[in-house]
Amino acid sequence: MPGSVPSSLDNWWCDTSSEYAFVGFSYAVDACQSLDTLKREFKDIRNTFNGRYVRLYGACDKKGFYDNVVDAAWDAGIGVHALIWFGFDGGNIYKTRRDSLFNTLKSNPKAKFVTRVVQYGSEPLFDHVLPAKELAKEVESAKATLSNLRIPVTVSELSFGYTQPGQDKAGAMAVLKAIDFVDAHILPLFAGGASTAKNAWGNVMGDIKWFSENSGGKKIYLSENGWPSVKGQGNINPQSRTAVANVENEKDYFDMLDSKCSDLKAVKGGGVGWFAHLYSDSQGMGYGIYGTNGKLKFPFKPRTSC
Template sequence: MPSTVPTTLDNWWCDYSSEYAFVGFSYEITRCQSVAELQNDFINIRNAFNGRYVRIYGFCDQIGYYDNVVNAAWRAGVGVHALIWFGFDGDSLWKDRRDALLRSLLSNLKAKFVTRAVQFGSEPLFDAVLQEDELAQQVRAAKATLSSLKIPVTISELAYGYQERDGGQEVLDAIDIIDAHMLPFFSAQASTASKSWPLVLGDLNWFVAHGNGKKIYLTENGWPSQTSPGVQPNSLQAVANVANEQAYYALLDQHCSDFKAVAGGGVGWFAHIYSDKMEPGYGIYGTNGALKFPFRPRTSC
C-alpha cells in the first residue's frame, strides 16, 4: 500500500479479467479477533498463499469493528469482500450491521481502497431471510449509498438459492457481481471430490446463463474434511476427509483455464475457510494451527 491514502480510485483496482483462479480465503470474525490477530492472518494470506482478498464470514457487533478489518487489510495489502450477516434467528440485527458497515465505509478514508465488494448475507435466499423483492431493494439502496465509493454490492448465495425463488432473477439483476457458493459435497450426486467437476460446472453454467456477463467469484467454496451436525451429506457416497478436501482444491487448479475463459472476467475462487477454529472441517489450517495439507493454489494460468 502507498505511504499515504490516495485521493482517487482511478486505476486502483486491477481489471476483473486478472482476478481468476485462487484469490483468497473466507475468514470468520465471530470471535472479534484483535487488530493484531487480523493483521497477522491477513499478512499470512498475502505472503504465504498470494491471496488478494479476504471474504468476511460471520459477524462481530463491536462498535467500529469493520474499521479494524480495514486497517488490518490495509497494512497487509489485501482487499476485503465485506459481509452484512443475517444469521439464523430471524431477528433484525442485520439492519444495525448494515448501517454500521455503511457508516464505516463512508467515514474511513481507507475503506474504499480496501473494500472490493459488499455482500448482503450468506445464502439469504436459501435461508429465506427476506422476500426477494425486499432483498433486491436492499441491494439497490446500498448501491445508491455507496455510489460515490464505487463499491460493488451483491449477495453471497447458492445457485439453488436463486433457483428455488420465483424472484431470484430480480435479485440477480440487482447485484453488481456474482458471489456464488460452490459446495458440491452437499449434492445428491456427490461422491468424491475428484469427481465433482460436473457438479461445479452445472452450477457455474447456470450463473453464466442467468448472470448477464457479470463477474463471478466462488466465495463460500470448499469440501469438508469431516462431517458435523451442520455438515451432513445428501448422498451416501459423499466422502468427507482431509484427502478429499485437498483433492477438491486440486480439481479447481486443474480447471484454471476453464475459470479464466468464463465471460465477465473469469472466475476467482476463495477457499472456505481459513481455519478449522472458525468452521470445523473446512479450514486449510487445523485447530492445532498447522496446515492440514500442502496448499499452494494457482493464481494464474
C-alpha cells in the same frame, strides 16, 4: 500500499478479468479477532498464499471492528469482500450491521481502498430471510448509498437459492439482475449423488454455467467454496450416502480447481475467481486450510493465474 491514502480511486483496482483462479480465503469473524490477530493472519494470507482478498464470513458486532479489519487489510496489502450477515435467527439485526458497515465505509478514509465489494449473506434467498423482491430493493438501495465510494454490491448465495421450490422466481431474478458481481456458493459435498472431490467438477461447472447464463455474463466469484474434511458435525450432513469427507478429499477438491484453471479463466465475464472456505478449522470445523492446532492440514499452494 502507498505511504498515504490516495485522493482518488481512479485506476486503483485491477480489472476483474485478472481475478480468476485462487483469490483468497473466507475468514470467519465471529470471534471478534484482535487487531494484532487480524494483521498477522491477513499478512499470512497475502504473503504465504498470494491471496488478494479476504472474504468475511459471520459477524462481529463489536464497535469499531470493521475499522480494525480495514487497518489490518491496509497493513497487509489485501482487499476485503465485506459482508452484511443475516444470521440464522431471523429478525432485523442485519439492518444494524448494514448501517454500522456503511458508516465505517464513509468515515474511515482507508475503507474504500480496501473494500472491494459488499455482500449480503450468507444464503439469504435459500434461508428466506427476506422476500426476494425486498432483498432486490436492499441491493439497489445499497448500490445508491455506496455509489460515490465506487463499492459494488452483491449477494452471497447458492444457485438453488434462486431456483428452489417456493421461491418467488421473479423476485429472485430481480436480485440476480440487481447485483454487480455474482458471489456463488459452491459446496458440492451436498449435491445429490456426491461421492469424492475428484468427481465434483461437473457439479461445480453446472452451477457456474447457470450463474453465467442467468446473470447475463457478470463476473463470478466462488465466495463460499470448498470440501470439508469431516461430516456429521454442525451442518455438514450431505444428502448422498456415498459422499466422502476427509482431509484427502479436501485437498483433492482444491487440486481439482487448480487443474481447471484454464476453464475457469475462459468463463464469460472475466473468468471465475475462487475463495477457499475457510482459513482455519477454528473458524468452522472441517473447512479450514489450517487445523485447530494452527498447522496446515495439507500442502496448499493454489494457482493464481494460468
